[in-house]
């Protein structure tokens with residue numbers, strides 16, 4: 001036994017095993033994080049774990065980071081575990097001899113398969129003491145599970161899960177199962193992980209410079225105080241590296257091997273065709289006048305139609321391969337073979353990265369754009385060119401990289417001009433654009449965009465500091481004007497259902513209303529209850545979806561919900577819904593953006609209506625509290 005049953009002894013006193021960093025320490029850290037609500041403490045706890053790994057087994061750090069962030073590969077690598085709740089349940093039953101009824105009743109009590117696995121495995125009478133699982137072993141087993149395909153793959157996957165459970169010690173089974181069911185959610189979000197890693201690397205460096213041994217947390221804390229500035233600077237570099245090249249493996253390998261040359265991190269982990277960058281986002285504007293004020297009264301503004309399609313990052317590689325990535329950085333090349341073929345024969349281009357929107361067009365009139373709903377009916381992968389039923393057009397609106405040269409720091413005017421020179425062709429369209437700063441002209445242009453089936457305008461700074469391309473940022477240089485804002489309604493929000501009540505009357509037996517939340521630093525703050533906009537079919541489908549295996553026994557610590565609300569069921573934060581509302585108001589009950597507009601009250605949305613599920617957004621990409629606050633400020637300004 002490496003640790004006491006439920007007690008994590010000082011992580012720096014761990015008796016180290018010869019074959020790698022014990023997974024039990026990772027699991028115990030995740031247990032501790034689960035019980036921590038402060039972001040600062042979460043960073044320290046996670047950072048101590050990473051430091052302990054770096055001191056003895058630096059080669060295990062990547063595996064630990066992946067496991068703590070609930071991933072086993074980069075988003076574009078399409079590595080899927082392919083393990084469902086029923087396979088995991090069968091593995092638990094076969095390993096522990098627990099009956100189906102026992103599992104069912106434990107699940108009802110705890111609402112989390114990881115907890116169920118932990119309880120069952122802890123009662124396991126073993127004939128032998130399992131040798132300890134290392135972090136690397138767990139990670140490699142998960143990769144093996146993901147790679148298992150073909151004949152009898154279900155039973156081979158189950159055998160691999162069983163071997164992990166048999167070898168597990170408290171509380172490893174809990175996290176093995178949570179990772180398998182892709183559900184850790186203990187606040188180890190990317191921002192926390194970056195801050196924790198930055199702190200760990202800087203402290204390691206300082207300790208080594210002083211030729212000291214790390215023996216306890218107090219000593220680490222002292223170092224952490226002394227190295228705050230260095231940590232801040234490394235965290236900034238890491239943030240930049242991760243938004244330009246979302247590849248943990250590349251970043252961690254560099255940091256582990258180059259202790260004294262972190263300033264070169266951004267040289268090494270930078271934009272390159274084949275690795276997607278996090279896309280730039282736009283901020284909302286309520287009116288044309290306001291947009292002109294924001295982007296510069298006397299400056300030229302590029303006012304582009306805002307197409308209602310799917311964001312797509314196009315990568316052209318040296319060997320001629322074309323890859324397409326979603327807003328989420330997932331590889332969607334096989335969904336759009338028609339878009340790929342538009343880029344295969346572009347002359348004078350040896351490699352490039354472009355930002356684009358794929359829009360559905362009318363089957364018999366390719367000039368007519370159709371709403372996103374049409375596009376969403378196209379199959380998700382392996383679409384064959386000769387079987388395409390939903391016709392699309394690709395509209396390229398930015399160019400970040402061309403022929404070996406990174407362009408993101410060039411002003412947009414320059415990027416746009418190169419984009420036009422190299423890419424405008426019969427198969428690739430540039431957005432309809434008006435260059436102007438005249439309110440009358442822009443207003444007329446906006447109306448034209450709307451009458452052509454677009455959502456509004458994306459207005460972009462052409463020159464100056466705001467016109468560079470900021471990966472992952474909601475940039476000041478992009479303002480979106482949508483029909484909704486101009487009509488005086490608030491923008492739709494992308495919120496996460498976190499709880500529900502049981503419906504009455506016609507809705508008896510279905511979940512209704514749902515409690516929706518926005519994202520706030522790894523936590524979810526309630527915004528409103530929604531009970532309209534759903535068809536009966538949707539009610540049925542959503543109720544079945546959540547009741548199958550997505551309810552929680554208690555309110556997680558990272559849900560900020562007022563006690564007076566008392567929902568009937570807590571739901572796993574796992575979907576993002578687009579919600580339209582009438583107005584944002586200050587609320588004594590809802591906690592969204594609490595402390596921003598008012599010290600005691602949060603912001604709530606009146607008359608919310610369900611629009612659709614945003615399959616393309618992860619829960620971390622749901623509307624955040626700062627954005628709600630911005631929307632609220634806009635609204636106050638306009639009244």
Ligand code: ATP
Pocket residue numbers: 281282304305306307308309310311312327357397431458480
């Ligand atoms: P966000 O992406 O800002 O979080 P969202 O996904 O709900 O929010 P919107 O706010 O409606 O999207 O607008 C941004 C999206 O508009 C971009 O992500 C892109 O997919 C799309 N878009 C359409 N036309 C353009 C254009 N000409 N320039 C930039 N983006 C465009």
